[in-house]
Amino acid sequence: MSTGVSTSTDKIIVDRSRSHRNKPVSKAVRQTRERLQSGHASNSAFDRDVLKMYIASMMQGATIMPLFIVIITALGVYFTQDTQLLLWALLTLTCHAGNILLARRARRQEITSESARKWRRLLLLGQFLVGCCWAVFALQGCDTCEPSSFILYKGATLLIALSVTAMSNFMLTPAVLVAFAPAVLALGAKSGLSRDLLEISLTGVFTTTLLFFNYISDRLFKSNLRILSYQSEKDDLIAELEVAKSMSDEARRRAEEANLAKSRFLASMSHELRTPLNAILGFSEVMSAEVMGPLANPTYKEYAGDIHRSGQHLLDLINEILDLSRIEAGKYELSEEAISLLDITEDCIGMVQLRARAKNIAISDQFERQLPAIWADEKSMRQVVLNLLSNAVKFTPQGGxxxxxxxxxxxxxxxxxxxxxxxxxxxxxxxxxxSAFGQGSIAIKSAEQGTGLGLPIVQAILAKHDGQFLLKSKLREGTEVIAILPAKRVLQSLPAVEEAQPVARRRKSFA
Incomplete structure (x- = not known):
């Protein structure tokens, strides 16, 4: 009784532990799937990860924009002879350096979900300041230059700057619009005041390009956000699998401990159960046979017979349970030798013949008489054949x-x-x-109910011999059971050992 209570308690502990440990993981997986199914992942869900990716990208490309500013400034001063570009370059490099210092400071600090929004606003403000510098560049003019050449220079510079900014800042939306909206306003104001066709064309081309790059940046951002969502879901599923694996390992460990405890219990109880049972069987048989003298009351003799039959049934049950337990524990050892399947079958038929005649059951045989010996455990194979024959006699009706x-x-x-x-x-x-302890509806209604261990033991014994067990049955037509031993168990099929003869010849030649 105590064993059952302990087992139930163990199950409750495992179930509660699993529910407690899986709850946060399941919640995280559910939230991730909802984000994916919504079609557009929320920015706030991954603000921290996105910001870290942007800062890392910004630090990797920190030298690209300063190098570009230096090159275009040098070209501008060379062709226009205007030193005002040097002041613009100094202002732009200062703003860019401020952005880099801000990003480096953010990388050194621990960014939380709450502080991510603050850092995002600061970084956008830095991009806006750089954008104001590009607006100053867009307002530049050159009185000594050819207008078309300077507009071409200015337009090429702004387009390259826009493409570089879009590729390096797509993880910080809407950094592209924030950075170059001032330049668009400056170009629009200048072209509106001058009404120059080239200025108007530059404004239109640059605005269109800005919108296009903003669209591309947004698509890239969403793609990366989706990748982050997939990564998050994968991590959550891995965590869930690890929890499930740990619970499976714990359940398996408990099952192995319970199985070991069962095997130890059965092994220790086998002697204690069999010893008094043998005494009960012996004394009841003595009383039933009236060895010590006749019993005054014939009812006592019937009781003694009932005691002997019940004790024998209990002993058979104990033996079957012990056999099945040894097989399940892997401690059922085979004592193999050369045996004849025909002889074992004939002996077992003789053992059940008396019960068959009591039910008027005819047993017919069809043997192939020239069968060679097989390499098997005689006791186990006898148990297989006897179990199958006993089942056939038990469930065959009168006159069958x-x-x-x-x-x-x-x-x-x-x-x-x-x-x-x-x-x-x-x-x-x-x-x-x-299955073990399994009984069909016919067996349950039968007057001769068994333990339900015969066929599982037969299957296990045949499996130990690398054999096979088949059961074919149709309702109201009968049942056929087939026990098969493989060809490697047949001794005739094994090749003869030819090593002894050459050794003998060698010794003879040396002599």
Whole structure:
């Protein structure tokens, strides 16, 4: 009773632990899936990760924009002879350096979900300041230059700056619009005041390009956000799998401990149970046979017979349980030797013949008499054949028939087939019958109920011999069971050892 309570308690502990540990993981997985199914992942869900990716990208490309500013300033001063570009370059480099210092400071600090929004606003402000510098560049003019050449220079510079900014800042939306909206306003104001066709064309081209790059940046941002979502879901699923694995390992460990405790219990109780049972069987048999003298009351003799039969049934049950436990624990050792399947079958038929005659059951046999010996455990194979024959006799009605066949298989092995014309087994109950302690509806209604361990023991013994067990049955037509031993168990199929003869010859030649 205490064992059952302990087992139930263990199950409750495992279930509660699993529920407690899986709850946060399941919640995270559910939230991630909802983000993915919504079609547009929320920026706030991954603000911290996105900001870290942007800062890393910004630090990697920190030298690209200063180098570009230096190059265009040098070209501008060379062609226009205007030193005002040097002041613009100094202002722009200062703003860019401020952005880099801000990003470096953000990288050194621990960014939380709350502080991510603050840092995002500061970085956008830095981009806006750089954008104001590009607006100053857009307002530049050159009185000594050809207008078309300077506009071409200015337009090429702004387009390259826009493309570089878009590629390096797409993880910070809307950095592209914030950085170059002042330049668009400056170009628009200048072209509106001058009404120059080239200025108007530059404004239109630059505005269109800005919108296009903003669209591309937004698509890239969403793609990266989706990748982050997939990564988050993968991490959550991995965490869930780890929790499930840990719970599975814990359940398996508990099952192994319970199985070990069961094996130890059965091993320790086998002697304590068998010793008094043998005494009960012996004394009840003495009383039933009236060895010490006649019993005054014939009812006592019947009681003694009942005690002996009940004790024998209990002993058989204990032996079957112990056999199945040893097989499940992997401690069922085979004592293999050369045996004859025909002889074992004939002996077992003789053992059940008395019970068969009591029910007026005819047992017919069809043997192939030239079968060679097989390499197997005689006690185990006798147990297999006796269990199958006992089941056939048990479930065959009065006046029925049992057919026993022993012969070759198509693959060169040997088999024994036992077929009866009993009530049969419904097809859906066959897996139940083949499981430990499983009994079909026919067996439950039968007057001779068993323990439900015979067929599982037969399957396990045949599996230890690398054999196979088949059960074919149809309701109201009968049942056929087939035990098959592989060809490698047949001694005739094994090749002879030819090493002894050459050794003998060698010794003879040396002599």
């Amino acid at each position: 028939e049992i057919h026993v066949k022993v012969g070759w298989t198509a693959g060169g092995g040997q088999y024994i087939s036992i077929r009866d014309n009993g009530p049969g087994i419904p097809e859906e109950e066959i897996p139940v019958v083949l």
